[in-house]
Amino acid sequence: MARIIVVTSGKGGVGKTTTSAAIAMGLAKKGHKTAVIDFDVGLRNLDLILGCERRVVYDFINVINGEASLNQALIRDKNCNLLYILPASQTRDKDALTHEGVGKVLDELSKDFQYIVCDSPAGIEKGANLALYFADDAFVVTNPEISSVRDSDRMLGILSSKSRRAERNEEPIKEYLLLTRYDADRVKLGEMLSLEDVQEILSLELLGIIPESKSVLSASNAGIPVILDEKSEAGQAYADIVARYLGETLPHRFIDGKQGFLRRLFGGRK
Amino acid sequence: MLNTSPILEFKSSTFFSPILILYTNDMVAIEQMLHEKINLAPDFFKDSPLIIDLRELNKLNLDLDFAQIAQLLKRTGFFPVGIRGGNEQQNKQARALSLPIDTVRELGNPIIIGEAQKQESIQQPPAQPEVVIVKESVQPTAIPPVPAASVLVTQPIRSGQRIYSSGDLIILSQVSAGAEIMAEGNIHVYNTLRGRALAGVHGNTAARIFCFDLQAELVSIAGDYKTSEDLNKQTYNNPVQVYLQNHALIIKEIA
Ligand SMILES: Nc1ncnc2c1ncn2[C@@H]1O[C@H](COP(=O)(O)OP(=O)(O)OP(=O)(O)O)[C@@H](O)[C@H]1O
Numbered sequence: 322m323a324r325i326i327v328v329t330s331g332k333g334g335v336g337k338t339t340t341s342a343a344i345a346m347g348l349a350k351k352g353h354k355t356a357v358i359d360f361d362v363g364l365r366n367l368d369l370i371l372g373c374e375r376r377v378v379y380d381f382i383n384v385i386n387g388e389a390s391l392n393q394a395l396i397r398d399k400n401c402n403l404l405y406i407l408p409a410s411q412t413r414d415k416d417a418l419t420h421e422g423v424g425k426v427l428d429e430l431s432k433d434f435q436y437i438v439c440d441s442p443a444g445i446e447k448g449a450n451l452a453l454y455f456a457d458d459a460f461v462v463t464n465p466e467i468s469s470v471r472d473s474d475r476m477l478g479i480l481s482s483k484s485r486r487a488e489r490n491e492e493p494i495k496e497y498l499l500l501t502r503y504d505a506d507r508v509k510l511g512e513m514l515s516l517e518d519v520q521e522i523l524s525l526e527l528l529g530i531i532p533e534s535k536s537v538l539s540a541s542n543a544g545i546p547v548i549l550d551e552k553s554e555a556g557q558a559y560a561d562i563v564a565r566y567l568g569e570t571l572p573h574r575f576i577d578g579k580q581g582f583l584r585r586l587f588g589g590r591k
Numbered sequence: 592m593l594n595t596s597p598i599l600e601f602k603s604s605t606f607f608s609p610i611l612i613l614y615t616n617d618m619v620a621i622e623q624m625l626h627e628k629i630n631l632a633p634d635f636f637k638d639s640p641l642i643i644d645l646r647e648l649n650k651l652n653l654d655l656d657f658a659q660i661a662q663l664l665k666r667t668g669f670f671p672v673g674i675r676g677g678n679e680q681q682n683k684q685a686r687a688l689s690l691p692i693d694t695v696r697e698l699g700n701p702i703i704i705g706e707a708q709k710q711e712s713i714q715q716p717p718a719q720p721e722v723v724i725v726k727e728s729v730q731p732t733a734i735p736p737v738p739a740a741s742v743l744v745t746q747p748i749r750s751g752q753r754i755y756s757s758g759d760l761i762i763l764s765q766v767s768a769g770a771e772i773m774a775e776g777n778i779h780v781y782n783t784l785r786g787r788a789l790a791g792v793h794g795n796t797a798a799r800i801f802c803f804d805l806q807a808e809l810v811s812i813a814g815d816y817k818t819s820e821d822l823n824k825q826t827y828n829n830p831v832q833v834y835l836q837n838h839a840l841i842i843k844e845i846a
């Protein structure tokens with residue numbers, strides 16, 4: 322049985338797709354057979370970030386409609402043979418996603434995969450609701466600004482009331498906070514919320530902080546998930562997150578901003 | 592054998608319905624005030640049955656087109672279910688709309704919430720109110736009211752979520768901004784209260800709100816409310832209780 326992870330946020334453009342690609346790759350690199358599904362029907366972003374857009378023949382909707390088999394639609398990643406992508410359709414609208422359809426696809430994938438990562442669209446409408454409905458774990462992607470935190474809070478309410486686990490009265494979805502695009506300098510200037518501020522409002526288990534980093538854009542332009550850029554801070558942050566999710570205990574990094582030369586020299590943080 | 596399965600049954604039961612007491616016939620003012628009240632507790636008033644009380648209005652000899660007010664109420668999401676204290680003309684209009692007339696029987700039972708409140712609002716209406724919505728017990732037959740159970744919540748209440756208790760409401764976790772908690776009785780929040788808390792929503796003026804850390808968007812007892820803008824800086828971020836005293840909402844630190 323696979324573990325189903327939804328990457329969700331409510332607010333758009335906070336880094337869900339970047340995160341989905343990174344953690345799916347991270348899990349696969351750790352030896353777990355992983356599928357990542359693009360629920361953002363009509364936009365199709367995930368395949369670009371994973372650099373497989375030219376190999377898309379069939380998509381998620383084709384599988385739901387029975388126009389293609391799962392094996393025909395799944396694309397094996399070029400960097401890691403344990404990672405598979407199920408792309409979204411660019412030509413259909415969101416109504417093509419159905420409850421039974423999504424459930425059937427996830428059931429079938431569950432037989433063969435260890436982790437299924439669902440990249441949710443923004444908003445709190447059908448697509449987002451379907452992406453989280455079957456989840457076991459939720460990665461709540463939040464930027465350090467009040468509107469993003471508010472939307473995450475809203476999403477957490479939906480996670481706890483409108484999921485399959487909630488409907489069946491099962492153990493609730495495990496919720497984790499991923500604070501992304503964190504800019505410690507701007508936090509110090511009071512231009513952004515601090516980790517403390519965000520935690521006070523959301524009180525969630527922190528899986529990791531991903532700093533604002535230019536490497537994210539260059540990685541996505543190159544079609545390589547940023548986690549493979551091991552030199553970049555964002556890449557390291559995602560690697561930490563995958564390790565923590567799999568049970569390792571690692572201290573949180575990137576809270577105080579760039580490690581200065583002197584600090585690196587003498588080791589440790591103050 | 593004859594089939595003995597029942598066709599229908601009459602049962603007596605107790606239910607609550609808000610009563611709308613009108614003090615003016617100014618339709619614009621009424622509509623504005625209604626919207627204000629509805630915005631305070633949208634879920635509570637949505638599709639709510641409503642009895643229209645015209646006694647005060649008729650005491651003041653203010654003329655009112657009953658059909659017009661009934662229509663306004665329907666438009667704002669209420670279901671008018673009766674009229675009382677109407678004059679001959681108004682009763683006729685009500686009958687034309689299939690609304691029962693003066694059928695609301697009241698019990699002298701002091702346990703019933705709302706009765707005292709109703710008298711208060713009639714005898715000494717708060718400074719020039721245009722509309723007072725009072726939840727009041729409506730008792731087709733006399734049955735002693737059963738005390739409502741309290742509701743206990745241990746999960747965080749997130750933005751967009753609403754919790755309602757027909758008794759007390761006890762919350763162990765935080766209440767987020769954008770969440771709404773309502774109780775006919777008292778509200779206890781043993782954590783941070785950032786959302787909206789409405790106690791005594793059926794008009795129980797003795798209901799109170801207790802919380803560990805007050806950062807609420809709104810607190811209300813029996814319809815009297817304060818928003819975060821009116822909340823005193825001193826009580827903000829502190830453990831407090833909120834209660835009504837002589838129609839004034841008091842927010843006091845719990846020492
Ligand atoms: N840590 C980061 N540092 C810098 N830029 C980032 C970071 N994370 C994401 N971005 C940028 O933010 C933008 C939005 O990212 P992404 O597409 O992952 O968000 P999303 O939540 O999936 O958006 P949508 O809601 O539209 O699906 C992209 O341009 C991406 O490069």
Ligand SMILES: [Mg+2]
Nearest residue numbers: 337338361366
């Ligand atoms: Mg996206």
